[in-house]
Amino acid sequence: MRSFDYFAPQSLGDATSLLRRYGSKSRLLAGGTDLLLRLERRLTEPSVVIDLKKIRALSGIKASGKGLRIGAVTLMEEIASSPLAQGRYGIIAKGAAAVGSIQTQNRATLGGNLCNASPAADTAPPLIALSARARIASSRRDREVPLEEFFLGPGKTCLQPNELLKEIFIPAPAGRSGGSFQRCTRTAMDIALVNCAVFLSLAPKRETIADIRIALGAVAPTPLRARPAEDVLRGKNPDKGAVEEAADRAAAGASPIDDIRSSASYRRDMVRILTRRAIEEALKEALGSRQQKKWQR
Amino acid sequence: MAEMKKRLRVTINGERYEKEVSPATSLLDFLRTDLNLTGTKEGCGEGECGACSVILDGRLVDSCLILAVEADGQEIQTIEGVGRHGRLHPLQKAFAEKGAAQCGYCTPGMIMAAKYLLDHNPSPTPEQALEAIAGNLCRCTGYGSIVDAILSAAKER
Structure with a gap:
């Protein structure tokens, strides 16, 4: 690590003052599990490190x-x-x-x-x-x-x-809602090859999806909202076909890369599968135990 | 830039230390080099292997990914503080009895992870014991004997 000065401000005001003074010469430190690696490898060489962990207002x-x-x-x-x-x-x-x-x-x-x-x-x-x-x-x-x-x-x-x-x-979500988080990895404790989260809410007293949001990770330069997939399901009381179609659209909208962990085509397949599972699980949760029959395999 | 040292006060295994330290020093290097507490090992230096595990203010952490200055005012348990007054901790005894150490390099980190488990869950299942050491790599044992040792130490206590 190249040497740097270290500050651990106690208040948010002190932290933002330090940031105003040092700007891009500084790096913010929270847990450090990513920053320390970058410091060790000299991928970042700040002159000042500002540790935020002592600021009570940022915790909890x-x-x-x-x-x-x-x-x-x-x-x-x-x-x-x-x-x-x-x-x-x-x-x-x-x-x-x-x-x-x-x-x-x-x-x-x-x-x-x-x-x-x-x-x-x-x-x-x-x-x-x-x-x-x-x-x-x-x-x-x-x-x-x-x-x-x-x-x-x-x-x-x-x-x-x-x-x-x-x-x-x-x-706070309105009314009856359900969510699911799915991920797949190469080994038990690796960075996700693909991850997917679904959160949906149902229309009052009906089984229609009032709103749904589907988000994907590791398949684009940033976490990705799968809007075309959401559009298939919003306002619908979906059957299996609609869920499959949404999952297909999520896969079509992803732009994964080939890398050391997996191929792009495998990632794309997994987007389809994880999205389908996530929608099904979120629906089950939102519908509650009595109305799950439709989704049992 | 001129080296700016910071004053660091920490309690390690119940003993107070006060030292000047460069902010660009990991907690691991501070323990090993500045204090000569070499029981804590450096494996990968990237937070993957857990050989540098210590307990910082009650939480199991990788000391390679923490700056020494971050620990100011905090309490650290290292492998040197696990056995007291020349007597082995039940975990250390069990590791020896079950052959849970072969080359031994991962052992201090394994013991710290196991101690963190037993501090929170005195009678773990085999699955919980395995999960507790998921952040610690061992290239010798295949983990079976380590899990046996943790479960046997849990019965001892």
Whole structure:
């Protein structure tokens, strides 16, 4: 590692002041499970590292009638085990639980996973499916963007050099809803080859899908919303054929790459299969136990 | 840039340390080089193998992916603090009895991961024991004897 100066501000105001002063010469440190690798390999050589973990306002999970707030430096383990992140928000707990080993879970943070902007990040598709918003702070102004607009490319986000990700906000889902998070990997504890999250809500007293969001990871430069697939199902009381068609459209819209972990064509096949499974599981959850017959194989 | 050292105060295995350290030093290097606590091993240096596992403020972590300065004011347990007063911890005894160490390089990290498990779950199932060491690689044993040792230590305690 090249030498750098280190700050661990106690307040958000101190952190944004440091960011204003050092801007692109600085790197933000949360859990460090990605940043330390980049520092060790000299892929990044900041003159200043700003550690955000001492800032209380950036940590923890809070629920209200409006929705769920997760601070940027909240640990994967805290999200995976939080009762607040279960139930209707359960797919974010599942995504967080999928990130790495116990050692990683105990150190890596939600904000770090998102700001690292890996196309395969396991927390991104669940949050996009849940209509999450990124709350961003700087010394000048705060702003909020839908999470799907947060990612610009591998390793690239919409954050300016003077900005930091403060928290993620998930609006409370309306009515009967269901979600599913699916992933496939080469070995039990590897980066996802493909991951997929579905979140849907049903129309009042009916089995029609009022709204659905499908998000895919590791098959494009950024986490991807599968809008053409959603359009097949929105407003429908879907049968198996419609679900298959949505899954086909999700696969057609993906642009996976060949790499050391898998071929593009295998990834595309897996998009179709995981999307189908995720829609079926989300529907089962939304319909509840009595109305599941249609989806039993 | 001139080297800017930071003052670091940590408690390691119950003992207080105060040292000047460069921010660009991993916790692993600080333990091994600055404090000569060489029980904690460096395997991959990338957070994949778990050989550098320590317990930091009650959480099992990879010390290669943490800056020493991040641990300021915190408490660290390393393999050197697992057995006390010259007596082996039940896990250490069980690892020896069950042949759970061959080359031994992963063993300190394995013991820390196993201790973290037993601290939270005193009577794990074989599946839970296997899951608890999923972040720790062993190239010798095939893991069977390690799981046996963890379960046997759990019965001992």
